[in-house]
Amino acid sequence: MTTPVWAQLSYLVAAVCFIVALKGLSSPKAARRGNLIGAAGAVLACVTVFFAAEIDHLLPILVAVAVGTVIGAVGAYRVQMTQMPQLVALFNGVGGGAAAIVALVELNKIIAAGSPGPVELAATSFTIMIGTISFAGSVVTFLKLQELMTSRPVVFPGYPLAYGAALLATLAAAVLLVPVATLWLGIVLAVLGLVLGVLLVLPVGGADVPIVISLLNAFTGLAVAASGYVLQNVLLLVAGTLVGAAGTLLTRLMAAAMGRSLFNILFGSLRGGSTLG
């Protein structure tokens, strides 16, 4: 699956659009235009992929795109201003979920093709892990902000042990996937990532949730970047990395603006201190 030169140039234009978009979004005057430039880049990229690669099952794919477009647009138009943060969390979550699914499908394919390379497997493993953490974490932040569950920090007895165990198990599965490449291990990793994502966000209090959404947003960016290497698509790598880097810095800026430390937000409640802002 080699990408033609015109398509690579088109991806380059889209990548530049994304950079200009981020630049615009960080100044009040150019913000709205910046967002539109980003959207234009995304449209260009989507049109390009349909003409550049051999795409089977064209009709079901276009239907799926249409379904997602309608759901996303209707959700975004209907939402009240006060509910926008949780909608962003939900959008971020489904993006992370999509990245994890893409990596699982690709894992299935490279195993079937035989003798997968270690770097490719490591990137696949990373995408599955981070994508599922981002998905589950974002869903919990959505539930918290939508007040479908308590927005207070949730810490049950034995939480630190459960968190530590989930963290170690997830990392172990992620590392193990490189020498022992099987689809089942990939699925186990995905489930562990989901558990870890939930445990990561449970102890975060209401006022700190937007900062955690920003962190998970950066996570999804990195998952997309890694999937770019897996699929050998440079635009995914660049766009994902941009979001990962900008999102990480933004998370730190947001925490600083609220006078919070990221470590305290994530783990403060473990030490007995409330994370309620």
Next chain:
Amino acid sequence: MSEPLVWLTVFILAIFVGNEVIAKVSSTLHTPLMSGANAIHGVILLGAVLVAGSADTTPVLVVALLAVVLASINMVGGFVVTDRMLQMFSGRRRIAKVDQRPGLPGGDTRELPR
């Protein structure tokens, strides 16, 4: 330069670009910027389309199509909700300027003295 190294180079350089372009963001724009960045990682849609387009069994296709739906929600919803957020920013500022005292002729858009 071996091929993985080229990817690593692009990755590292993109980190610096991503940090640099938003370094001077004003704090009022934190949420729209987060939302806009969120929309940008919706390009995972390309990845979803690629794996769905090369699926060779029905279960794989179904799973990949789910990814296509999720990624389109992320991308389209992300850009639309960011635009709405920014619209409200400028909208609110305009409303604040309009004189809404009673007794003025209808459809008045005179600006209040600051």
